[in-house]
Amino acid sequence: MTSNNLKIAFLGIGLMGAPMTRNLLEAGFSMTLWNRTASKCEAFASDATIAGTPAEAVAEADIVITMLENGQVVDDVLVKQGAMAAVKPGALVIDMSSVQPSLAREHAELAAEQGAGYVDAPVSGGTVGAVEARLSIMAGGSEADIERALPVFNALGKCTRIGPVGAGQLAKLANQAIVGITIGAVSEALLLAAKGGADPAAVREALMGGFAGSRILELHGQRMIDRDFAPGAPARIQLKDMRMILDEARAENLTLPLAQQVHNEYLALVANGHSDVDHSGLLLELEHLNGSLMGSLGRGPKH
CATH class of the missing domain: 1.10.1040.10 (N-(1-d-carboxylethyl)-l-norvaline Dehydrogenase; domain 2)
Structure with a gap:
């Protein structure tokens, strides 16, 4: 596979996040991982950097991906645990969790304050789709931000732009x-x-x-x-x-x-x-x- 110089921070190495991480690594991305239960990152220790906190994970990332259980957890990780405040200007935050459309819009505003882009990109296809890189990715965001995300999405499945932020949700x-x-x-x-x-x-x-x-x-x-x-x-x-x-x-x-x-x-x-x-x-x-x-x-x- 061709190497990709984009640095990805992936937050949430669960049923969906683990196979998605594997596919992104196989596509040649440099990755830093964080998970609430740190042991779930261990399988990737030889191929990726394991971070101790969400803020540490995102500090150098060009792309930040969250794949967490619900909106409350996403908000906790991005806002309360300081990940959003640590995102560098020019980075792109992609929330692939399923959250309320209104929360996606709130997080997009916070990303904009950091000088970062934001795409809500929930998926369908379950664990089988995640393993086989055949996820249906429903993206909400600007055309430019979704264009930037395509190399990542193409390693995971097929992306359809639905409309502005929140439309993916x-x-x-x-x-x-x-x-x-x-x-x-x-x-x-x-x-x-x-x-x-x-x-x-x-x-x-x-x-x-x-x-x-x-x-x-x-x-x-x-x-x-x-x-x-x-x-x-x-x-x-x-x-x-x-x-x-x-x-x-x-x-x-x-x-x-x-x-x-x-x-x-x-x-x-x-x-x-x-x-x-x-x-x-x-x-x-x-x-x-x-x-x-x-x-x-x-x-x-x-x-």
Whole structure:
């Protein structure tokens, strides 16, 4: 791979951040890493610099990337822990976390005060997309700032400029509304079919060829059939996203009944102790509600 002289600070080496970091290193970028749990950086110790604080990590960086769990954590790292104040003039801050559009705009203003650029660039594609460098990147910011970010984005997936700062986060909310609601629909459809005596695996196969076919039915439908709920995207994150969708809807004087219902289902799933199952594990809440497991041919779980 060709070397790149851009220095990147990457804050947040978690489920998504770790494979993204690996792809950026393989693309030849010089990287400094920071994570709240420092041990998660250890796998990269021979290839990147490990910083003790967010401010230390960003001090020499041309590009600062945050990939953190929610807006509160992003704000804590950038503002309270002093990372934004340590960003050098001319640098570019790229928040690839999913945060409130209003928070993205606030952080853009803080970056501008430092003489730095800002792009909100949340992603879709989950851990599989992160590993395979096939993330869908939804970018909000000026055309010039997004142009500057393209060498980074191209190492991670495909970028689409949505509009000005905050627009990337709006696109992510739209994405998460469709994902959450569709997971609910697939859960109900497969449970309905299985309870009536159909094989849910055969139902999924048949539906994949028709109008109901979707990436959610393909991947998460299979997860439900296999009862494989190891987290790619944890349920607590989907709940956080559904909450942000409803907050944004209220701010825009919109009523979104489907989003509200799915939010309530994820809230119950998390309350019942499943915060760290994959978001496709919404099936578990539906089964709990009905007192019935999907299993195979409606006869309970396979052994």
